[in-house]
Amino acid sequence: MMNPPRLLAIFLLATGLSWPALQARPGDVPGKAEIEFWTMQLSPILDDYILSSIAEFEQRNPDVAVKWVDVAWADMERKLLSSVAAGTAPDVANLNPQFSSKLAEFNALEDPTLFLAPEAIAEYNPAVWSANRLNGKHFGIPWYLSASIAIYNRSIFEQAGVSLPDTIEDIPRIGRSVREATGKYTYFPSFDGGEPMENYVLLGGEISNDLPAYGLSGASARKLLRYYAELYASGSIPPSVLIEGHQKAVDLFQSGELAMLLSGMQMLRNIELNAPGLMADIVVRPHPNADEGRTNIAAMNLVVPKQTERPAEAFEFIVFITSPQKQTEMAKRVPVLPSTPRSLENPFFATAGIRDHYETARAHSISQIRHGGVLLPPLARYSRLRAAFILQTQKVMLGEVSVEEGADQLISDWGNISRARHE
């Protein structure tokens, strides 16, 4: 073993020599107002696009410098909460609506209507823009969008001799036949996001922040719980839905053990990468409930935390990066859709002459975005509401409580949560 003093000396020397490397990298650019822009896992695929957009913005605004930080999708909440706690929140952050609304609940986000001109606001999809509102205040600007389309494994349906579902209410009946004929499952309604509550709305229910018990009604709750119980009892869905999330649905579909997947169009790329042989068997259709105009639009937001010292520059940058032209450029590179309807006038989004699954998926997604809405609005105390909803749904599926008992308990739980927020 090396002599300890020598080891210590080498260590001190190494530390001394590497001191410049150990130090924090340069922060503010002298003479410029720096804004920090956090995105969710857009690197490396969008490196060129983001960096060139930043360069373009900086050229137009010579007094502003933009620092881009890309954060892993699953870890954005932890990193952002740490930075907010330490007072180093970014100036612009790319967040999903549910986490944005959680921050908005604590009044931690700037209201964009105070900074944007009405004509700038008018550029955004009105259904998505109005969904970014909680307690009478707007909290975010919609960036890129995605719609839930249906991807079917045609050979499973053919093997079972059944047709594709017209609405999600057909799934228990079709799923029973698929299970009996092929031993495979049809659907995987995951519990790790807002899907059960979105299905509640798809089945005719209404959820609203402004109503007692968030608008949950006994009849609609019973319908939803009965639907999930039927799905489970008919063998349409695997038992693992109770413990695993949407990733499991994707894995099962890719393994050829699941007949349909309700997901965004970006899922096609995953299938092509990991299960290339499956591409020949798949059929891409609109969401089963698309004809009724009740389909969900998933939006990614850009928000400005109140800790920022440069809200005006931050919103100026957001308006630039979410402009119709920039969003069209982005949609040409990755499978997302713009939140600015004017972008859709670009020939790139034309639906004529569709050639492959990707273009089919984009055409259906565009149609759904034009006619759909955000089914689940931002809800105060969302985590508690979601937990109560999932608990009762799972209890009914497992037969621990009846549909009626589950619905009564659910309404009671949501009523209590609703009342508690006003106290």
Added chain:
Amino acid sequence: MKPRITAFAPRRHRGSFASIGHVLLRYAVLIAVAAVFIGPFAWLLSTAMKSGSENIFQYPPQFLPEQPTLRNFGRVFQALPFFSYFINSVFVAVIAVSCNLVFCSLAAYPLARMSFAGKNSIFLVLISTMMLPFQLLMIPLYGIAVALGLNNSFLGLMIPHACTAFGIFLMRQAFLAIPQQLEESARIEGVNRFRIWRHVMLPLVKPALATLAVFTFVGVWGDFLWPLVIMDDQAGFTLPLGVNKLAGAFGKDWRLVAAGAILSIIPTIAVFLFTQRFFVSGALRGAVKG
């Protein structure tokens, strides 16, 4: 004499059968346990070696690749500045391990071999901190790092690993196992405490130092949460953060993710193999002497 030999012969035969059976059973259990531990790694390797035309999620699963390829490992280097992340990880790990060995053994020595007021209380407080999960400490620690201007720096990244309660505990146990007479002889010769630590104690706790080095290296090398919080610039990313980027938001190629994961754990295996002979005896020493 002959009957005695015949009388013993069958018994010896039975004994050797029993012994062979015992050995077989022992090996069967060991192979089963090894398979449980090696299984996930082997599966990762299999995924990394599957060609682009194979279905990763095939059911029933297929362990052996149909067309084995090493191409995915090369693609990792094309997809990411892997070498740069690797250098960052090595740099952080080497300095964090060095600091941990020096500071923990320095802190452990008085706790093991000196008498002073509050010694046991200090040790108890140190041990208590091991019960706090890092998630609980993360935000205050980040606040301190920001206040010291260490966010987004390698120094901030390595500081939580530079001296750990576990390391102090391990080294204290190792120092306690050294006979008092050795230290007393040195003191009679007029050697001061620091030189005793340097020349008498440290050479005798090499196995514990190796154990601590391995534990610290594994901890620093695989750390994801702290680098995620403290590091903003991609140029400063360590391997776990870098490899995570392979799971893109618009298409996740599991072959690439598996290949990246395999490449990133090779140094950990190398360090363990290199220090294995010290590691086992060091771990046992820490476990039995208190």
